Amino acid sequence: MKRLTEEEFNRFAKLIYDESGIFLKDTKITLLSNRLRKRLQALDIAEFSDYYNYLQSLPSKEKALEYEKMLDVVSTNETFFFRNERHFDALSQVCLQEIAKVKTDRTLRIWSSACSTGEEPYTIAICVKESMHLFSGWDIEILATDIAPSVIQFANIAEYSGRRIEKVPTEILKKYFTQKKGDPSVYVVNDDIKKMVTFYYHNFFKSVFPKDIDIIFCRNVMIYFDKRHQVELVAKFYQCILDHGYLFIGHSETLHSISEDFSYRKILEAPVYVPNPRR
Ligand SMILES: C[S@@+](CC[C@H](N)C(=O)[O-])C[C@H]1O[C@@H](n2cnc3c(N)ncnc32)[C@H](O)[C@@H]1O
Incomplete structure (x- = not known):
């Protein structure tokens, strides 16, 4: 099985x-080799270096697509x-209530x-739906974005099974999912939840922010980015979040030494960040 050389990896x-x-x-050389190999196979290209040269040779539109x-x-x-x-406890029991x-x-x-x-985003939509008594007559939008087109395609199909749904409480599974005909191990998100979410392509470092x-x-x-990109990203979040807003980051992530625009607020044991007053 082919593996990237050090120079190709770089x-x-x-x-x-x-x-x-x-x-x-x-240290990610094997991981990257395995992942890039899928593109080589799809394009019927034998060598990593040929794929690199192919990428460079493409006209700008095709290059962006590749x-x-x-x-x-x-x-x-x-x-x-x-x-x-x-x-999601913090979202349902505190943040949504305060925003309402x-x-x-x-x-x-x-x-x-x-x-x-x-x-x-579907978990968020379920939480909002469960709190709908607070938002009757409101205009509700849940935007969901990612840099990877195939995950957006998957999300739009909205069929889940196994580990993906393991943590869904039984009553929520019954209420907001339907077992797929012919394959009851697959759960399809019901339309009332699906239609609350709009998916689209977005790259944090190239696309316009909502x-x-x-x-x-x-x-x-953020764990995949270096500090420079983390700083840039959080600064952009500060520009697009409303004054009373909330920013949720992963439990192994922190804004410490990344941004002074947000303050840490522990809500029901969940680490949440709120924007500081604008200067
Ligand atoms: C590990 S998943 C996190 C999914 C979800 N937020 C969660 O916590 O369960 C990380 C996602 O970040 C996306 N991603 C990586 N770099 C990105 C970028 N520059 N702009 C937008 N999305 C990016 C990846 O495609 C991937 O789907």
Whole structure:
């Protein structure tokens, strides 16, 4: 089985870093070889160096498309419903309640950034649905974005099984999912939840950010970026979050030494960040 040489690894790692902010240590050489091999097979290219040259030779539109496909195979998309449940307790029992109290324009905009295969935004949608008594007549939008086109496709199909749904409480599974005909181990998200979420492609370091967001989820992705990109990303979040907003990051992530625009607030055992007053 072919493996990247050190020099090839460095060239691809730089390309990936420049395009996505994803920083690959040189210990990731086998992982990157395995992931890139999928593109080589799809294009019927034998050597990693030929794939690199092929990428460079493409006209700009085709190059952008192939970069998307390359980042698609390179990205790590691990996720599941109700991942880190404490976040969703905080969301349901505190954040949504507070927003319902303070907002006068009756709009709720939540952004699941780096949403992967959709489990996170659908979990958010379920929490909002369960709190619907607070938002009757409100205009509700849940945006869900990712850099990997294939995960967005998967999310739009909204069929889940196994580990992905292990943490869904039984009553929630019954209420918001339907077992697939012919394959009862697969659970399909019901339309009332599906239609609450809008999925689209978004690269943190190339795409325009949405505006006026009440709640941002950005969990388990900053770990893939170096400090420069983490600082840039959180500064952009500060620009698009509303004053009363909340930012959820992964439980192994921190904004310490990354941003002074947000303050840490522990809500029901969940680590949450709130924006500091604008200067
Ligand atoms: C491990 S998943 C996290 C999924 C979910 N947020 C969770 O916590 O369960 C990380 C996701 O970040 C996405 N990602 C990586 N770099 C990105 C970038 N520059 N812009 C947007 N998404 C990115 C990957 O495609 C991947 O789906």
